Amino acid sequence: MTHRAIDLNERFDQFSETWSPKVITTLNDYEIKLVRLDxxxxxxxHQDTDELFLVLSGKLTIQLREGEVRLSAGQLFVVPRGVEHCPITEGGEVRAMLIEPAGVINTGDAGGELTASYDDSLS
Incomplete structure (x- = not known):
């Protein structure tokens, strides 16, 4: 096994689609994912798990039924399990990292056309 650092910019260069998280590595039973949001x-x-958003570039608002959380590059927010939320970008594309248990579906309990296929091709 070869040990090497994961270059996030190189991984982002490998895809352009938005709202479709890509697994870049695993940590125990968790997946580390990169996603472009726009x-x-x-x-x-997500009824069974918290969801961590770490903004790497851009500005992201996590809308919650009881308010919102605004994030800029270098900031993170953990959406508690079972809390309804809706991410929205401000002024263009956001690059973010997600940390979630393996197998979490991006649209949670909503489903629909934005449900992403499982993609671990960047790991």
Whole structure:
């Protein structure tokens, strides 16, 4: 096994689609994912897990039914399990890292056309 650093910029250069998380590595039972975000997602919740958003570039708002959390590059927010939320970008594309248990579906309980296929091709 070869040990090497993972270059996030190189991984982002390998895909352009938005709202479709890509697994870049695993940590125990968790997946570390990169995602490009642009526009508004769907309202959804993850009943069985928290969801961590770490903004790497751009500005992201996590809309919550009881308010919102605004994030800039270098900031993170953990959406607690079961809390309905809707990510929306401000002023263009956001690059973010997600940390979630293996197998989490990006649209949670909402489903629909923005549900991404499982993609670990960058790991």
């Amino acid at each position: 526009g508004e997602f769907v309202w959804h919740a």
